[in-house]
Amino acid sequence: MSIKTVSANPFSALGHFLIVSFKDIRSFSQLVGATLVQLFAHLPRKKETFQQLYFVANGSLWTIAFCVTFASIVTILESSFHMKIVIQNDSMVPGFASVLILRELGSVVTALLLTSRVGAGMAAEIGSMKVTEQIDALKMLGINPVRFLVVPRLIASTIGCVILSIIANMVCILAAMIVADQFLGYSIGLFLTAMRRFVDFQDIIFASIKAFCFGIVIPLMSCYFGFNCKSGADGVGRATTQSVVFASVAIIVLDFILSYTFSYFY
Amino acid sequence: MKSGVLFVNRLGEILLFLGEVLKTLWKRPCKLELVLEQVWHVTIQSFPTTAMAGFFVGGIMTVQFAMLVSEFGASAYLGGLATSATIREIGPMLIAFMLSGKVGAFTSAELGTMKVTEQIDAIRCLGADPIQEIILPRFLGIIISSFFLLTGGLMLSVIGGSTLGILFAGINPQEYVRHIPTILGFPSLMSGLVKCMSYALVLATICTFMGYFTTGGAKGVGRSVVNTSVLTMVTIVVFDWGTSFLGQLLMSWFAVG
Numbered sequence: 001m002s003i004k005t006v007s008a009n010p011f012s013a014l015g016h017f018l019i020v021s022f023k024d025i026r027s028f029s030q031l032v033g034a035t036l037v038q039l040f041a042h043l044p045r046k047k048e049t050f051q052q053l054y055f056v057a058n059g060s061l062w063t064i065a066f067c068v069t070f071a072s073i074v075t076i077l078e079s080s081f082h083m084k085i086v087i088q089n090d091s092m093v094p095g096f097a098s099v100l101i102l103r104e105l106g107s108v109v110t111a112l113l114l115t116s117r118v119g120a121g122m123a124a125e126i127g128s129m130k131v132t133e134q135i136d137a138l139k140m141l142g143i144n145p146v147r148f149l150v151v152p153r154l155i156a157s158t159i160g161c162v163i164l165s166i167i168a169n170m171v172c173i174l175a176a177m178i179v180a181d182q183f184l185g186y187s188i189g190l191f192l193t194a195m196r197r198f199v200d201f202q203d204i205i206f207a208s209i210k211a212f213c214f215g216i217v218i219p220l221m222s223c224y225f226g227f228n229c230k231s232g233a234d235g236v237g238r239a240t241t242q243s244v245v246f247a248s249v250a251i252i253v254l255d256f257i258l259s260y261t262f263s264y265f266y
Numbered sequence: 267m268k269s270g271v272l273f274v275n276r277l278g279e280i281l282l283f284l285g286e287v288l289k290t291l292w293k294r295p296c297k298l299e300l301v302l303e304q305v306w307h308v309t310i311q312s313f314p315t316t317a318m319a320g321f322f323v324g325g326i327m328t329v330q331f332a333m334l335v336s337e338f339g340a341s342a343y344l345g346g347l348a349t350s351a352t353i354r355e356i357g358p359m360l361i362a363f364m365l366s367g368k369v370g371a372f373t374s375a376e377l378g379t380m381k382v383t384e385q386i387d388a389i390r391c392l393g394a395d396p397i398q399e400i401i402l403p404r405f406l407g408i409i410i411s412s413f414f415l416l417t418g419g420l421m422l423s424v425i426g427g428s429t430l431g432i433l434f435a436g437i438n439p440q441e442y443v444r445h446i447p448t449i450l451g452f453p454s455l456m457s458g459l460v461k462c463m464s465y466a467l468v469l470a471t472i473c474t475f476m477g478y479f480t481t482g483g484a485k486g487v488g489r490s491v492v493n494t495s496v497l498t499m500v501t502i503v504v505f506d507w508g509t510s511f512l513g514q515l516l517m518s519w520f521a522v523g
Binding site: 063066067070071073074075077078079081082085096099100103104108112113115116117120121124125127128131234236237238240241244245248249252253255256259260263266 | 315318319322323325326329330333334347350351354355359360363364366367368371372375376378379434449484485487488489491492495496499500503504506507510511514
């Protein structure tokens with residue numbers, strides 16, 4: 001990012017990088033700590049929370065359902081292709097595809113889409129509040145900006161992400177079922193039987209846990225970059241971009257960690 | 267009904283804009299240095315993100331496939347299956363999602379700020395063509411560099427997959443790599459590369475379009491940034507399905523003939 005401001009000496013560049021990232025990590029964990037304290041110290045603002053929940057869940061529902069449908073269609077077609085290569089027939093496809101959808105695709109694609117829609121929106125909103133000094137005005141009035149802005153978004157995004165991922169999983173399975181029935185020649189009953197053999201109830205629980213974690217990460221990242229927004233229209237744009245990028249990377253890394261952890265429970 | 271009309275309207279606008287850009291490319295191409303400068307900027311900005319995303323996508327696919335494959339005692343095929351699934355489908359899609367947040371949002375914010383602060387009108391006033399001077403270098407630069415970024419991400423996904431093969435499934439790298447050529451044939455590789463190419467085209471078109479037609483001040487810039495990443499993701503998913511479908515159609519034709 002800041003290659004131009006750092007001198008050519010590699011040790012100096014490394015030191016600069018370490019200091020900057022240490023400061024970033026410290027202020028991010030301060031924000032997380034403040035949010036946790038405020039989350040349990042006061043009751044959340046009901047009206048704002050419901051407005052945010054409407055924005056997160058209802059606003060993204062159709063986009064997510066649409067994208068996830070196509071993603072699941074591609075998944076089942078591709079896994080049929082692979083199965084035919086490896087074990088010469090594709091009789092395992094419904095089970096494999098439903099496992100893949102429930103464990104990975106549903107929650108991750110939902111979370112990435114939510115990042116780009118909701119996370120970017122939140123970062124732009126809070127960033128422009130910061131630039132127009134509305135957050136300083138809140139502090140002047142004795143209102144804690146974390147309690148006023150971050151906590152409602154955190155609650156709304158967590159609930160919204162869990163609900164949306166459940167809906168996305170349902171839509172995914174339904175689309176895969178229809179495609180398997182129409183193009184691959186598995187009747188719906190066969191699909192459900194195969195799914196019953198491969199999928200446990202704990203898969204659904206784990207998918208919801210994943211979505212819960214992703215829903216916590218998105219607003220925290222967006223609010224952090226929004227609060228640290230540099231002044232000017234350029235700064236808001238950069239804050240939005242950074243929040244989307246960091247939240248997406250965090251989601252992929254978190255998904256990796258969670259998959260690795262859950263693999264010991266199967 | 268109304269949203270359907272809006273959708274067709276937007277689609278037509280984007281296609282007309284793309285036609286305009288391609289016509290400019292054919293008739294009045296921009297300087298090569300401008301394109302190379304954009305390629306450098308985009309690549310240097312996004313390479314760490316893309317590399318990291320590619321590494322972890324490969325790792326995730328290996329972990330998931332290891333659990334499925336070990337049930338059948340077919341651990342030897344793990345490397346081939348995970349690599350094939352990553353390169354054919356999941357890898358390009360997830361890395362392109364990441365790029366739409368990074369490159370797409372940045373470019374549309376930059377162009378949108380230019381538009382809102384009337385710099386684009388100033389260029390037109392000076393008698394230059396803004397599409398030739400500003401849009402075309404970014405368009406070409408994004409296409410070239412995101413194609414290479416996606417390919418680099420896919421290469422790193424193989425490394426990530428084999429690392430997780432060692433750590434998680436206890437398969438040494440030679441064993442992991444050995445079955446990749448048997449499963450990942452030339453058509454699969456081509457399908458992955460065609461997907462990367464089409465996502466690069468989608469990304470470049472949508473972010474330049476959204477930035478160039480921004481209206482409404484600083485708030486408008488924020489709106490066009492959000493719209494860019496959402497629209498890019500939706501289009502990428504649709505193109506993912508389209509290219510897979512087309513690939514299967516072509517393969518079935520060639521298999522018959």
